[in-house]
Amino acid sequence: MVKVRRKRSVQHLPQQSFLHPILAPDSIAIIGASADPTKRGYKALVGLIKDGFEGRIYPINPKTDRILGIPTLPSVDALPEPVDLALICTPAATVPELVRQCGEKGVKGVVVLAAGFRESGEAGAQLEQALVEAARATGVRVIGPNTNGLFNLHKKVNLLGLTNVQPGGVGLISQSGNMLLALTLEAENYGQIGFSTYVGPGNQADVGFSDYLQYLGEEVNTEVAAFYVEGFNNGRQFIDTARAVTAVKPVVVYKSGTTAAGRQAAKSHTGSLAGSYAMTVDLLRQVGISVVHDSDEILPVAEGLSRMQKAAGKRVAILSDGGGQATIATDRLTEAGLELATLTEETQAALRAILLPHANTSNPVDVAGTSDTDPYVLAQCLEILERDPNVDQLFLVGMFGGYHLRFAEHLIGQEMRAAETIIELVARTAKPVVIHSLYTPVKPPPIRRLREEGIPVYASIEHAARTLAALGERGIYLKNRNKQTQVVTFEPDPEGLALFERANHEGRNLYEHEAKQLLQRHGVTVPEEILVRHPDELEGLSARFGQQPLAMKVVSRDILHKSDAGGVRLNLHSDASLRAAYDDILASCRNYQPGADIHGVLVSPMAPRGVEVIVGVVRDPAFGPVLMFGLGGIYVEVLEDVAFRAIPISRYDAEAMIDQIKGRKILAGVRGEAAVDRKALADLLVTVSGLVHAYPQISELDLNPVIAYPKGYAVVDARIICNPGV
Amino acid sequence: MVKVRRKRSVQHLPQQSFLHPILAPDSIAIIGASADPTKRGYKALVGLIKDGFEGRIYPINPKTDRILGIPTLPSVDALPEPVDLALICTPAATVPELVRQCGEKGVKGVVVLAAGFRESGEAGAQLEQALVEAARATGVRVIGPNTNGLFNLHKKVNLLGLTNVQPGGVGLISQSGNMLLALTLEAENYGQIGFSTYVGPGNQADVGFSDYLQYLGEEVNTEVAAFYVEGFNNGRQFIDTARAVTAVKPVVVYKSGTTAAGRQAAKSHTGSLAGSYAMTVDLLRQVGISVVHDSDEILPVAEGLSRMQKAAGKRVAILSDGGGQATIATDRLTEAGLELATLTEETQAALRAILLPHANTSNPVDVAGTSDTDPYVLAQCLEILERDPNVDQLFLVGMFGGYHLRFAEHLIGQEMRAAETIIELVARTAKPVVIHSLYTPVKPPPIRRLREEGIPVYASIEHAARTLAALGERGIYLKNRNKQTQVVTFEPDPEGLALFERANHEGRNLYEHEAKQLLQRHGVTVPEEILVRHPDELEGLSARFGQQPLAMKVVSRDILHKSDAGGVRLNLHSDASLRAAYDDILASCRNYQPGADIHGVLVSPMAPRGVEVIVGVVRDPAFGPVLMFGLGGIYVEVLEDVAFRAIPISRYDAEAMIDQIKGRKILAGVRGEAAVDRKALADLLVTVSGLVHAYPQISELDLNPVIAYPKGYAVVDARIICNPGV
CATH class of the missing domain: 3.40.50.261 (Succinyl-CoA synthetase domains)
Known part of the structure; x- marks a missing residue:
């Protein structure tokens, strides 16, 4: 075993994971055990024997009595005990039935090596569905399918038959088998690092990344958890788990697909949902995960974090x-x-x-x-x-x-x-x-x-x-973990809920002024604005706003791009120009989209010049609601200089988002300009996060632009897309 | 020797360098040869004998007759022939006199190991000056001082006494001795790459980077030249040499000091002038050098380039x-x-x-x-x-x-x-x-x-x-090398020269309108503008410019920051507002800088909105005149998104500069806007480059901003700082 000196013992989470008996088994069945040295059903058996596994081994093969001198069993049913782990080496078509038999026998977990499931097309997806149903019905947990297997070196369980691995503190979960081999060979050459557990998660039909992360967080021989990930199916669960694990031991993630071409390559490899790299990295770092950019860095960084x-x-x-x-x-x-x-x-x-x-x-x-x-x-x-x-x-x-x-x-x-x-x-x-x-x-x-x-x-x-x-x-x-985990949430209020009910009833998204009302109800400062539904209501507006230059925007459930539709007029100085603008806007919009429902127009003072920023929310298929912050306009579009956090966020997160973007220098004031109001921006981010958390009715939210000033900000435009189902 | 297979033989430049006999010597003197195994004067001698150097070796030591059985000479004067190379192992104080003796004896080159020269302070700098004078007076060339030495493995000359190096195709020049050791150990471990020549250039009091590069370009055993550089003293000479060398064999450069902190560290190490990293990289790439960012990449990239x-x-x-x-x-x-x-x-x-x-x-x-x-x-x-x-x-x-x-x-x-x-x-x-x-x-x-x-x-x-x-x-x-090397140059014209003569005579830089005249004479489109020296001349200007909104700017040799001085007024629509602006500007400027010489004001139509870019020229102490291009305003200041090229440039370079910046997407048109006039911008870059090349009188030039349009551009401001000496 690789020696490890450390000053204080590594901490571990309390043992609660269902994976403990499965990944540290005392009894193992090999279904499809074989005397043919090229078969996995042979190699796994030899590996267990050679390495000196101290538990009970049950080779299962109906066609022979003995393999390597060990008596075989004819079927799962013949097992004398409900084993902790069964390795299924047989072809895909046989797997669902074998999983059912294992479950009925009380087997705790199975490893399914065979490929030919979801990754191979529609028929395979149906087979995988059958496998999952067999497992759910009987309670057995499934690792894989389409995995190269697993090892637990401290337990002398090495189902891969690798001879070059030493027990140590690195727990490794890798979606690439070659990456496992590369890291073990590197460790062998290096001579100073060993592994606790490896699992190839395969298709993750049942057990997934977050289950493995939870296990590694609890497992006493694991000092650092390292992941090679091509894509997260349930990223939200992973980061929720990581928040607890990183508090006690380091977690290192290499996420492939840094480029669009790489994501395409990963997709054809595993069929994973591979989202934006920058977003994924931000969310992983938010919960204390160490993300490495080069595959070369996985082992050195994992080792350093575990030893130092x-x-x-x-x-x-x-x-x-x-x-x-x-x-x-x-x-x-x-x-x-x-x-x-x-x-x-x-x-x-x-x-x-x-x-x-x-x-x-x-x-x-x-x-x-x-x-x-x-x-x-x-x-x-x-x-x-x-x-x-x-x-x-x-x-x-x-x-x-x-x-x-x-x-x-x-x-x-x-x-x-x-x-x-x-x-x-x-x-x-x-x-x-x-x-x-x-x-x-x-x-x-x-x-x-x-x-x-x-x-x-x-x-x-x-x-x-x-x-x-x-x-x-x-x-x-x-x-800063305590600050970071103090996320800000609040309850929806009845009038806010009423806005969504009305919109839902009318089968539309929130109108801009409704979105701003909702924001205002929860503490966001929004500019004064007036909804005008009839031209007569324009009378005296110019005076009412103290002769400030005014902007007028169409309000319509049907018009998504107000400017394109001619639905925006700026720099209006008098009631007469307001009236002319009103007529223009209605004519333009009706011309642009005949039959569009025009609810009215919004009149508001023009926002003074300042620094344009953008605050947005999307619901990511893997990570759920995610907040985005960046400088507005071309900064977002061309330079992609934005920060992401999983919602809900803490005030610490909000400030970290502001500090993270390259454009922070602009917010801090360049060319002698004053810095923008950082506190107000952080308040805004925290409130938007809390709002989206409180109202699952919100599918997407965009405040674009928000103009930031040395004191306060102006939310110039607000758009909330509703989740029709909620 | 490391075997090398290649399909066509590597090319070499014709042998012209004075370094050939020195770096591939047939006769070597060791001044300060020693029988003490801890001394370099011992190690070098042993190295030559053990490795089987086939030339003539002359240990020089007045205090002993024999070292390792070889008869010694009492002095340089006693040498029976003018040797190709003398290794001087004695302390710094003795070096200038020994160099003089070597030169007088006809020795071709000396290697000075001792430290204690320019890198150690004022006294050392004087000693280095004496060393250089002794060399210049007698014609001997000097490697070092403050070097760890050199080797030529094909010639079995290994003055460092390294035992782990194999002959091969990498010619290495490294300002760090540890980097040499690291690369040789890496090569030894790798087992597939060897070295031709190594030189530690030390203080480069005489022989410098470009001399070594020229030699490696000519040397027949060298298939790739690799450099570890902390700073260039004469970067211009290096890139001029590289232009010829990269045409026949690859050149790899690792330049340290990527960050300001790193440049500071390098400075305290070698006292090199270490300029902006981004600029240096651009200029090296301009002449076909392969620049690696990580020190880990030097050997793999050099090997790949030499073998493939x-x-x-x-x-x-x-x-x-x-x-x-x-x-x-x-x-x-x-x-x-x-x-x-x-x-x-x-x-x-x-x-x-x-x-x-x-x-x-x-x-x-x-x-x-x-x-x-x-x-x-x-x-x-x-x-x-x-x-x-x-x-x-x-x-x-x-x-x-x-x-x-x-x-x-x-x-x-x-x-x-x-x-x-x-x-x-x-x-x-x-x-x-x-x-x-x-x-x-x-x-x-x-x-x-x-x-x-x-x-x-x-x-x-x-x-x-x-x-x-x-x-x-x-x-x-x-x-693209042919296109790249077709640099555009032109002759100064008499009226252009007259502008500089007048400015020089008056002890000032060019006025803005003069700078624009100069640009216009050489084909740059500049906006129409009128120099007004008396308020009466404002009469009718508004009509003359067809009622376009006008801008007015002060013209003064003394006012460098026109806006700060209140010397700029925009959006002037009538003769009356021009007159008011004129009075305001003069009052503001006189208030801002009492006694400032006000030459007049420039009146011109406001430039329409477009994409702001910046074109600048600096004369770098190491690299000479360098052209810079980037997006204007905060892009330059905050994001440092700029491209550099050594002047004069080709049209190919100009287009490469435009393609290099991240903001190129903005030039190509975002949010449905039309692309800017790429051809016109490239013309502008080529012309500015040619202009600075033609007029050594120009010390700095700044066109900031230039507004780029779908057709053409407008040079809104132009500033030329003169070289008083020229």
């Missing part, structure tokens, strides 16, 4: 010998949103006392050759840096193994001593210590020693930097 | 077994600007004929288990894909070595046969074939076989994808 303390913040001290790799480290850390710590004068003086005169004692610290003759100095420097109150994380770049090059062989003793000191430091500090070494390819003894103690040593500065970033983000998430 | 044909285009066919890694590959390729090829019906039919029914024969092609029993099918699929005319590049993802897992050991024979077929395919096709395998960590025989033949097998999908992107970019660059 989370960081208290983003301030990193870099220690190197030579400036080149320190510069690369600085670039990558800064790109990842971290900062170089400003070292105290005391720290710098302590460093000066032990380093050569030309060393650089400000961050990044460069020992500049001091370690050529005295590698132990690196450990001393790390100890000094660790004591600096301005430092949240430590990053040792490029070192260890210099003796590998022939002119430094005599230094190995000192390097080993440095490694021991670092091992002690890591054991006692609450700050992450991330180590990169250019010598990892040759695995020199000090690096092997560090790895033995469960301290990761990275071969790639890039991966090390992204691990530091993940440690920092996780630390900051946990520090 | 360049691609004819961006259309990639992906072949995988299982969709997961194909999806990752699709994402990474698309992110890197490549496309999935659309396979012909013929190709798909041919694939269907040999694959299992549920395989996916559209791109990405997924053999979906066919290779589980028949790995040779992968080679057959590759051959089919290679014949598809829609395919520019081939990407085999995830394969080879399946037998590593115990249930597939019997397949090794077929895998080896597939490898042989792929080797033959690579030898005969002009299309790049990039291979990724998840089995690389265990180095199975088919992968070893491919590597033996010089075919890279990547462990990382990410690195493989970036290699494909580099191959595609290089192919497209070479295809």
Whole structure:
């Protein structure tokens, strides 16, 4: 087993998942066990025996008495006990009936390897439906179908027959079998990380991602849960589960389909619903999941998160010998949103006392050759840096193994001593210590020693930097978790409900002024506006609005694009121009869409200039209601610079959305302009989130544009599409 | 030596560089040769002897007769011949005098290891000046000082004493010694790539980056030149040299300092002038250099470029077994600007004929288990894909070595046969074939076989994808190189020169109207405008401009920020409002800056609304005149979405600049608006470039904003800062 040193024991959620007996079984049936070494029904059996599985194994095959010397059973019915897990190796067509037999026998869970279900077309979908019905009717749970299987290495259950995997702390759920192989081979090469559980979720006909996540959160050998995901069918359940799991252990997700072409490729692979990548990433991060962008980063980041303390913040001290790799480290850390710590004068003086005169004692610290003759100095420097109150994380770049090059062989003793000191430091500090070494390819003894103690040593500065970033983000998430989870919700009010009832009764969406009324009832400031249903009502409006320039917009259940229909007139200064505009609008709209029902027009003062933002809500098929915020106009359309959060949100989420967009600089004021009213915008976001949560009648909501000002904002247009069923 | 298979021999520039005898010496003196094994003067000597250097070695040390049995010389003067290269291992203070002695003796080049020169402060800078003077006076060339040395492995010259390096095709110049070590260790682990030449350029007191680049372009063992650069002192010379080198062999640059913090770190490391990263990258790419963003990518991309044909285009066919890694590959390729090829019906039919029914024969092609029993099918699929005319590049993802897992050991024979077929395919096709395998960590025989033949097998999908992107970019660059190098230049005209003479005589920059006159003389369309020097001249202007709304701007040598000074009035509709504006402007400006010289005001029609862009020129200390293009206003200031090119540019460059910015979608028309006049914008960029090239009097130029229209553009403001010296 891969050794793991940690300072405080990893926490786990209380064991409640139905998956515990299934994924850590004491008794296993192999349905379709075989003596043919090319068959899975053989390989799984051999694997269990070779690995020394300590539970009871029941090969089932009606055509033979013994396989590998073990007596077989003729049928599921012949099982002497209701086993924890049955592996079904037989073809798809036989599966529903076998699942029913297992369920009736009291088997807790089955793994269905066969393909030929939903992923293969209509006939397969019907077969999958039959499988699900058999399971539901009898109570057995189903992993797969169309899976490559699972392992639980601590329990010596390895149904895949992989020989290269070591038990350890990584729980892995992967929609790609090749990704499993790649990660196990990488772990084998790395030599410092092992796995607890793997499951290929297959078609997730029954057991799905969130079930596995819940299990990994509870499972005592799992220190980090890692997911390779092509698409979420029930993303909302996944993030709800993750909210609890990330509080006790790290969760890493690689989501494929970052591009439209990639989503298309994933779709033809698994038939998953693969939504917008940016949205998915935002929602996963909202609940404290560490999302990696490159598949290369899954294992290094998962390892770092499982082995290291989370960081208290983003301030990193870099220690190197030579400036080149320190510069690369600085670039990558800064790109990842971290900062170089400003070292105290005391720290710098302590460093000066032990380093050569030309060393650089400000961050990044460069020992500049001091370690050529005295590698132990690196450990001393790390100890000094660790004591600096301005430092949240430590990053040792490029070192260890210099003796590998022939002119430094005599230094190995000192390097080993440095490694021991670092091992002690890591054991006692609450700050992450991330180590990169250019010598990892040759695995020199000090690096092997560090790895033995469960301290990761990275071969790639890039991966090390992204691990530091993940440690920092996780630390900051946990520090703010209480704020983040204080979501704001409220009850619908009777008059609000009445608006929807009336619209529903009339078979339409809310009118713009109704949408604004609803917003106003729950605390959103909306501009004064008057619904005019007859031209006579225009009389005196100009004076009533104090001669401000006015805007007039058509109100119609039938006209979706008011501007296109000629339904909007701006800069109206008098009752006469209001009347002319009224006539124009009615004529244009009737011409544009003959027979359109015109409810009236809205008259309101023109909103002064400010910064255009957009607030929107969609109900995503996988993630449910999602709030979107961004700068308005071309920023949204061209640059796609928007932030997403699952509804309901907290005030912390609202502020994080504002801080997340690149256009935040514009909100903070550019070219000498004043900053917009951040508090008011955050209030608006929280209220819109609460509103959509309170009224399931809302299918879509768009406030576009909202004009933000140094004080307050103006909701210029509001559109609410109703959910006819609710 | 690492074997390299290639279809056509790499080209080299004709040998003209002065560095050939120095970097491939037949005779070497070691000044400060030593018997102390910890000293460089010992290590270098041992290295030469152990590696079997076939030339003549002269250890110089006045204090001993023999070192390692070799007779020493007491001084440089005692050398029996003017050696090609002298390695100076002695302390900094001794160096200038030794350099002088070497020069007087006729030594061609010296390598100065000592630190303590410019990088260490004022005294060191003086010592470096003395070193340079000694070299200039005597004709010897200097590598360093403050370098870790060099090697030429084909010549068996390894002054660093590294034991882990193999001769091969990568010529490496690195400002970081650790980066050299990291790359050699990576190459050793990879087992398929070797090095021709390495030089640590040190302070570049004499020989600099562009000299090394020229040499590597000429050197016959070098197939790719790779640079780790912290900062360019003479970037212009580097890109001028690169233009010739990239035409014959690939050049890969990793430029550190992507962030401001990183540039600060690099500065304290080498004292280099490290300019804007985005600008540097654009200028390097302009001349066909492959720029990698991650330090991890240097070796994989260099190897791929040196081993593989360049691609004819961006259309990639992906072949995988299982969709997961194909999806990752699709994402990474698309992110890197490549496309999935659309396979012909013929190709798909041919694939269907040999694959299992549920395989996916559209791109990405997924053999979906066919290779589980028949790995040779992968080679057959590759051959089919290679014949598809829609395919520019081939990407085999995830394969080879399946037998590593115990249930597939019997397949090794077929895998080896597939490898042989792929080797033959690579030898005969002009299309790049990039291979990724998840089995690389265990180095199975088919992968070893491919590597033996010089075919890279990547462990990382990410690195493989970036290699494909580099191959595609290089192919497209070479295809368009003729267009790209057709830079547009012209001669200054007498009246243009007169404008600068007058301004120079008056000790000022060009007035706005003069800048516009200059632009107009060389073909830029500028709006009609009238310089008004007395209020009486305003009479009738409103009528003259046909009652269009007018703008008025102050013209003053002293007022730099016209708007801040109250020097701009817009939307003037009558002679009366012009007169009032004139009085306002003069009063405001005199109030804002008492004593400011007011030359007059400019009156012009307001430019209609359109898309604001900005065209600017700066003279960069390292790269000389550089043209910048971007969308105007907050796009430049907040999003830094701009493109740079070294002046003079070609029309191809101009169009590439327009295509490069993210805001290109806005130029192409969003929300149903018409596209702007791309041809006119490209003309403008080419003309501004030519203008700055023709008039060295121009120090900075800013056209901000230019308003682009569906037909033509309007240069609303123009500012030219003069170079007082010219």
